[in-house]
Amino acid sequence: MSVAAQVFFILLVSGLLLVGAEVFVPGGVLGALGGAALLGAVGAAFKAFPDYGGIIAAAIVFLMGLAIYLWIKIFPRTRLGKAMTVSASLADSKAADPKLASLAGRTGEAVSDLRPSGYAMIDGKRVDVISSGEHINKGERVSVLRVEGNRVFVRRVEAREAAATSPGGISSKQQKQQ
Secondary structure, rough: HHHHHHHHHHHHHHHHHHHHHHHHHHOOHHHHHHHHHHHHHHHHHHHHHHHHHHHHHHHHHHHHHHHHHHHHHHHHHOHHHHOOOOOOOOOOOOOOHHHOOOOOOOOOEEOOOOOOOEEEEOOOOOEEEEOOOOOOOOOOOOEEEEEOOOEEEEEEHHHHHHHHHHHOOEEEHHHHHH
């Protein structure tokens, strides 16, 4: 067997092994190396087998196309394919915490500097908050303006407003409504 034939078979086998390993170690590097080795095998086929190089090249290209088709169409339906892919639907899931909506209008205290985001203690819970553009220092009183999904928007509570707020975080206006 000639050296060119040996190079052809080495590139062919290593390319197939690398592409096969890509299934178990995703990332693209092994697949790209395997694809390059298979392209090298196509080139080596012309040198090793001058009379059959075109047929071998066409066979490799056809078989790789068939493998890609089977990978896309059939593999996801196999037991291994189902174990490796995520099939859960997010259509019925909710990203926002429903408890956050109840914080609208409540007051609390910034437990970190808000520039403009940080943390505040509201109703005894540490909440990730966003100020309305202003810098709020740690320890200052804040009031929840609105809740949009998981984003809680707050503003600084002025001294006169802080006096009108009960220790439970409910303003006197909200207490009258209850």
